Amino acid sequence: MRIAVLGAGTWGSALTILLNNNGHELTLWTALGKEFDELCTTRTVKNLKGIKLADNIKITNDIKEACKDKDLIVFAVASPYVRATARKAAPYIDRKIPVVNVAKGIEEDTLMTLTEVIESEFEAENGDKGIVTVLSGPSHAEEVSVGMPTTAVVGAKSREIACMIQDAFMSDRFRVYTSPDIIGIELGGSLKNVIALAAGVIDGLGLGDNAKAALITRGISEIGRLGMKLGGRLETFAGLSGIGDLIVTCCSSHSRNHNAGYLM
Numbered sequence: 001m002r003i004a005v006l007g008a009g010t011w012g013s014a015l016t017i018l019l020n021n022n023g024h025e026l027t028l029w030t031a032l033g034k035e036f037d038e039l040c041t042t043r044t045v046k047n048l049k050g051i052k053l054a055d056n057i058k059i060t061n062d063i064k065e066a067c068k069d070k071d072l073i074v075f076a077v078a079s080p081y082v083r084a085t086a087r088k089a090a091p092y093i094d095r096k097i098p099v100v101n102v103a104k105g106i107e108e109d110t111l112m113t114l115t116e117v118i119e120s121e122f123e124a125e126n127g128d129k130g131i132v133t134v135l136s137g138p139s140h141a142e143e144v145s146v147g148m149p150t151t152a153v154v155g156a157k158s159r160e161i162a163c164m165i166q167d168a169f170m171s172d173r174f175r176v177y178t179s180p181d182i183i184g185i186e187l188g189g190s191l192k193n194v195i196a197l198a199a200g201v202i203d204g205l206g207l208g209d210n211a212k213a214a215l216i217t218r219g220i221s222e223i224g225r226l227g228m229k230l231g232g233r234l235e236t237f238a239g240l241s242g243i244g245d246l247i248v249t250c251c252s253s254h255s256r257n258h259n260a261g262y263l264m
Helices: 010-021 033-042 063-067 079-092 114-126 159-169 182-205 209-229 240-251 256-263
Strands: 002-006 025-029 058-060 072-075 098-101 131-136 150-155 174-179
Touching: 002 010, 002 063, 010 025, 010 072, 010 159, 025 063, 033 058, 063 079, 072 079, 079 114, 098 114, 098 159, 114 131, 114 182, 131 159, 131 182, 131 240, 150 159, 150 182, 150 240, 159 174, 174 182, 182 209, 182 240, 182 256, 209 240, 240 256
Parallel strands: 002 025, 002 072, 025 058, 072 098, 098 131, 150 174
Antiparallel strands: 131 150
């Protein structure tokens, strides 16, 4: 498949490496001039120590070049920049091809999930929301980039599209499950950050494992109740994008939210 990854941060770069190793034709896009120059010159990714992008991965700062004539588009920009990127990319993305959002978050001003943000920009551009899906789960870029065993779940309205994306990402080290519960997957990946901040605070104060276990357990209960009220399925919050992502974000040294809480 011809795949474009929009966003050359740690997660976008890790997925680019994974997809390239799976035999796809990759284009990696960045809007940052300095990042583009460094990637072209050194092929190294900031915060992924010892990792280099293969020479056959195309790097561009031209959004039209990145999006045109592709079979799959991966949105991997940080959540605050999803709307601006979707607006910029919308004229060049064929609405018949799937778009996979891999960022986690809820837009502050609108309270929209990120797939909803992308759909709204696509619809505003030509009246068609397109095929927007989500990939999420307990998946730190630092581990995916070096091929450590990881699982994730893809959420899509169509089983056919979900299976297509599953096949694109699946490898012997990266296992992908499927679900129709897009809203549940996105909420699980977003709401767990609040609990992870508190987990970092617990560790910073030295309050112990018992307290953190209680926080994680009651945290997923709250996430599940809120998520169901917003349209998600209970089984989603018991799965990879719920309890799975919550555990790894509350306990891992790679977790930015845990580290922020620890520092506070």
